[in-house]
Amino acid sequence: MLYGRNAVHEALRARRRPVHQIWATQSTLRSEGWLQSRTVDVVDADELTRLAGTDAHQGVCARADGYPYADAAGFLAAEAPLIVALDEVQDVQNLGAIARTAECAGATGLVIPERRSAEVTPAAAKASAGAVEHLPVARVRNLADFLADAKAAGCWIYGAAGTAEAVPWTTPDYAGGIVLVMGAEGTGLRPRVADSCDALVALPLAGRISSLNVSAAAAALLYEIVRGRTTSA
Amino acid sequence: MLYGRNAVHEALRARRRPVHQIWATQSTLRSEGWLQSRTVDVVDADELTRLAGTDAHQGVCARADGYPYADAAGFLAAEAPLIVALDEVQDVQNLGAIARTAECAGATGLVIPERRSAEVTPAAAKASAGAVEHLPVARVRNLADFLADAKAAGCWIYGAAGTAEAVPWTTPDYAGGIVLVMGAEGTGLRPRVADSCDALVALPLAGRISSLNVSAAAAALLYEIVRGRTTSA
CATH class of the missing domain: 3.40.1280.10 (SPOUT methyltransferase, trefoil knot domain)
Structure with missing residues (x-):
């Protein structure tokens, strides 16, 4: 479960690992333009904390494949x-x-x-x-x-x-x-x-x-x- | 309330602000040589967390004067x-x-x-x-x-x-x-x-x-x- 604005945004930009689902708070969805073209489940901050397992989520988290290590x-x-x-x-x-x-x-x-x-x-x-x-x-x-x-x-x-x-x-x-x-x-x-x-x-x-x-x-x-x-x- | 091994140790070394009381866990007291010449109240980790207001205390905290800002x-x-x-x-x-x-x-x-x-x-x-x-x-x-x-x-x-x-x-x-x-x-x-x-x-x-x-x-x-x-x- 990825969390944090840059972490989720760069995972989407880089396209090196599939991102399956995105959750965000209403206010983060409003302030982050890059989220607005995506399918996002709007939840409250407590639910994000539960999903991310930390309160350091900055209003957004995403379920993605594991990190794609290189050779x-x-x-x-x-x-x-x-x-x-x-x-x-x-x-x-x-x-x-x-x-x-x-x-x-x-x-x-x-x-x-x-x-x-x-x-x-x-x-x-x-x-x-x-x-x-x-x-x-x-x-x-x-x-x-x-x-x-x-x-x-x-x-x-x-x-x-x-x-x-x-x-x-x-x-x-x-x-x-x-x-x-x-x-x-x-x-x-x-x-x-x-x-x-x-x-x-x-x-x-x-x-x-x-x-x-x-x-x-x-x-x-x-x-x-x-x-x-x-x-x- | 200062906490963390280097933070407390350097405050004592620098002597720029008075340190009034030191608390440490038994294991930190044993592993940190610089604590052994000091008067230290031995407490458990939970009590340190309560004193420091965080669990990032690394086994030691100290009551000291506020930070002495310079001119x-x-x-x-x-x-x-x-x-x-x-x-x-x-x-x-x-x-x-x-x-x-x-x-x-x-x-x-x-x-x-x-x-x-x-x-x-x-x-x-x-x-x-x-x-x-x-x-x-x-x-x-x-x-x-x-x-x-x-x-x-x-x-x-x-x-x-x-x-x-x-x-x-x-x-x-x-x-x-x-x-x-x-x-x-x-x-x-x-x-x-x-x-x-x-x-x-x-x-x-x-x-x-x-x-x-x-x-x-x-x-x-x-x-x-x-x-x-x-x-x-």
Whole structure:
């Protein structure tokens, strides 16, 4: 059950998964032009909360097929792909936020592990403002194996890290095929994943707290990558 | 009533506001070393939820003085300040997230309007991972007037915008005193605030959705500013 205005709207726009039924409040139906050409069951907010299983529905929810995960191998077939991989990121809000930024930055796709990772739930779809309906997201059995495949396909693998071995985030030139790997909240990259990277990159931390949020770090790194790719193109 | 592990911990570390009493669950008391030198009332999770008014307490909450807002004029007295101003940002999660990134990026302080803005609530403090205990946050009666004062003090004012008049985010050199102004979710900068800016800067949007989240945009812009200031220093 999808919920939230952007999440439902982008699912309809992207047409990557069938949407079977839409419910909305009268006021949301009135304010959202894109709903007015659709068959919508008008219900009150309490009924929407019951249907969506949360009061974060913003006046609209929809019954849709499950999230259509993509095939990660397809990402590697793209010309100079920009792939974002998440190493056991746990929070669906962070997954959604990173997907939104990745889509805006023009990423080819997002890769997550099958296990011990936040998945593309309706909450993640809402947190992404519907970006996951456009940005392909693939699940892989083993992230280190995927990174090895990506390397074999000619990609450079950059892992976000705060450790001493990392180079400043502006050092790589970021041209060509790239995988940017972000670690889990609190724990960062697992050793085997970090070992799979060609380079670890770090954002400078000038403050009195120890770390950036993973989605803020992803935004800063992705736009530095966009800058690098624009400059070198 | 502060809640959340980082929020309470950073309030104690920063010592900018008195903390009068601390409550924690037995398991949080055991796992958080910094709590063990403190006088802590051990309670169960339900009692913490009642005290904090939310179940997002992560096993600890504390009664503290209200947030000690700073004086915005003090920011302008700093050498080459980097100030972040929020133009009626409504969501405490976004306020907190931006404060965390601003602190990590080495910002001098954060400025918010007195009215129609998210404030530094306990929810914002938790969303900032306690960064607001270190980063000074000031409220101003009128944001455009503050920007005029900042300009008079020698700062350059950059507004984040998605409009056609904006220059690419990498164009300015960002040396010297700077104010970065972020607009509200959905609506962006108010016209009078946009008019107060020396330049509007835009992040490229390559995807199929229309906008970045304001906290992701702030992260991308702040680290581009850090890059610019590092290069020119």
